Amino acid sequence: MNFSQSFEEFSSSLGPMDLALYAGVGIVLWVLFKDRLSPVQKIVIDLVNKAKSSLGQDGKPAVSIPLPDSMKNAPVKTQNVFFDLVVSWKQTRDLAELSGCKKAVEVADQMFPYLSPTICSEDKDAE
Numbered sequence: 067m068n069f070s071q072s073f074e075e076f077s078s079s080l081g082p083m084d085l086a087l088y089a090g091v092g093i094v095l096w097v098l099f100k101d102r103l104s105p106v107q108k109i110v111i112d113l114v115n116k117a118k119s120s121l122g123q124d125g126k127p128a129v130s131i132p133l134p135d136s137m138k139n140a141p142v143k144t145q146n147v148f149f150d151l152v153v154s155w156k157q158t159r160d161l162a163e164l165s166g167c168k169k170a171v172e173v174a175d176q177m178f179p180y181l182s183p184t185i186c187s188e189d190k191d192a193e
Contacts, residue, residue, distance in 0.1 A: 162170035
């Protein structure tokens, strides 16, 4: 090994045996230090997941649904039901748009105001 070579000279003389040697050294280092690389791996995975969640599924920005004021003090289970209703409505509306049925989209849009928990509680009080 000539330490006075430039990188271009070194890389031009790189052969299959050198690549196999470097790969072997890399595998040995990975086996020895894989337990210590866990925090680095966790940081990278968290960054990737954060980027994925901010972009959404189709590369579009994720939509944030604000919690209505009447739901802020509600139990978590009730809040989850509200968000499940909104997600279900959105999926139904998206499918109606994909199918090209304008009437179904209009009906889904008319349904949205009734997903609010305050409207449902007013209907129960009226009964």
